[in-house]
Amino acid sequence: MMFEGKVALVTGASRGIGREIALELARNGANVVVNFAGNVEKANEVVEEIKGLGRESIAIQANVANSEDVDRLVKETIEHFGALHILVNNAGITRDNLLMRMKEDDWDAVINTNLKSVFLLTKAVTRQMMRQRYGRIVNISSIVGVSGNAGQANYVSAKAGVIGLTKTTAKELASRNITVNAVAPGYIATDMTDQLSDDVKEELFKLIPLARLGEPKDIAKAVKFLASDDAEYITGQTIHVNGGMYM
Amino acid sequence: MSNVLERVTKIIVDRLDVEESKVTPEATFKDDLGADSLDVVELVMELEDEFDLQFSDEDSEKIVTVGDAVSYIESQLND
Numbered sequence: 001m002m003f004e005g006k007v008a009l010v011t012g013a014s015r016g017i018g019r020e021i022a023l024e025l026a027r028n029g030a031n032v033v034v035n036f037a038g039n040v041e042k043a044n045e046v047v048e049e050i051k052g053l054g055r056e057s058i059a060i061q062a063n064v065a066n067s068e069d070v071d072r073l074v075k076e077t078i079e080h081f082g083a084l085h086i087l088v089n090n091a092g093i094t095r096d097n098l099l100m101r102m103k104e105d106d107w108d109a110v111i112n113t114n115l116k117s118v119f120l121l122t123k124a125v126t127r128q129m130m131r132q133r134y135g136r137i138v139n140i141s142s143i144v145g146v147s148g149n150a151g152q153a154n155y156v157s158a159k160a161g162v163i164g165l166t167k168t169t170a171k172e173l174a175s176r177n178i179t180v181n182a183v184a185p186g187y188i189a190t191d192m193t194d195q196l197s198d199d200v201k202e203e204l205f206k207l208i209p210l211a212r213l214g215e216p217k218d219i220a221k222a223v224k225f226l227a228s229d230d231a232e233y234i235t236g237q238t239i240h241v242n243g244g245m246y247m
Numbered sequence: 248m249s250n251v252l253e254r255v256t257k258i259i260v261d262r263l264d265v266e267e268s269k270v271t272p273e274a275t276f277k278d279d280l281g282a283d284s285l286d287v288v289e290l291v292m293e294l295e296d297e298f299d300l301q302f303s304d305e306d307s308e309k310i311v312t313v314g315d316a317v318s319y320i321e322s323q324l325n326d
Binding site for chain 2: 127172
């Protein structure tokens with residue numbers, strides 16, 4: 001098994017892309033900590049599914065935008081499993097609006113949950129990963145972090161920031177055998193994109209050469225690759241998984 | 248408290264792979280012992296474990312020489 005004996009922490013893993021990433025890592029042998037913000041039932045479902053695969057798993061509630069929560073999350077993970085090899089920074093929210101109508105609170109909330117969280121988590125796991133001389137960090141960015149998107153100034157800025165942070169931490173930690181990469185999903189079928197109207201979706205398909213939404217598994221497979229030893233010489237990169245929408 | 252220096256020296260020799268004779272109180276981590284900034288962060292982590300202490304970020308930035316580290320640890324232990 002690719003991740004036999006490895007411990008992974010996936011943030012925002014109770015549903016959507018994070019859930020699929022947690023399951024994909026477990027299918028390939030990892031023990032997984034399922035972090036969630038609010039939905040304990042959904043998180044426990046993921047934990048049970050992972051246990052059904054014969055792997056260990058626990059759910060830990062934590063607001064990833066809060067440094068005390070993040071420190072506790074990482075501490076409990078290491079106390080429970082004794083190590084931490086793979087971190088997937090997936091947790092994210094949207095608060096869309098045109099710039100002129102965007103409230104400062106909406107800006108702050110999205111920047112804190114989508115960007116500051118990556119800083120806090122990376123900082124919190126680095127000590128353990130440096131000791132181990134081993135670490136794989138995969139950050140979930142977005143196509144819009146590169147292309148821009150009307151109505152998402154906060155989300156786009158956070159996701160672009162994630163790419164910059166990925167490159168910088170990759171440089172800082174490379175000498176300790178810690179790689180840091182990003183995956184930038186296009187439009188993926190999740191609760192987040194369910195909110196789009198059919199008209200909007202039709203318009204989207206015209207922009208996607210593969211003419212459909214992606215599936216959470218498409219992202220999970222890319223994360224699996226970057227977290228594996230097959231990707232040991234890859235760091236600081238952003239892999240775009242978007243059906244060709246942005247090249 | 249003289250064994251603080253011995254314990255610090257041992258960790259430095261292991262971590263930075265330098266001759267014990269080079270680890271004098273006046274030796275600077277970066278210039279004399281060839282540590283990069285990440286090495287210094289790691290050394291501080293090991294010293295924290297060894298002596299069961301927490302170095303504040305502010306204090307660790309002030310540690311330039313082996314002697315700085317030893318006196319910082321001694322002052323913390325005496326508190």
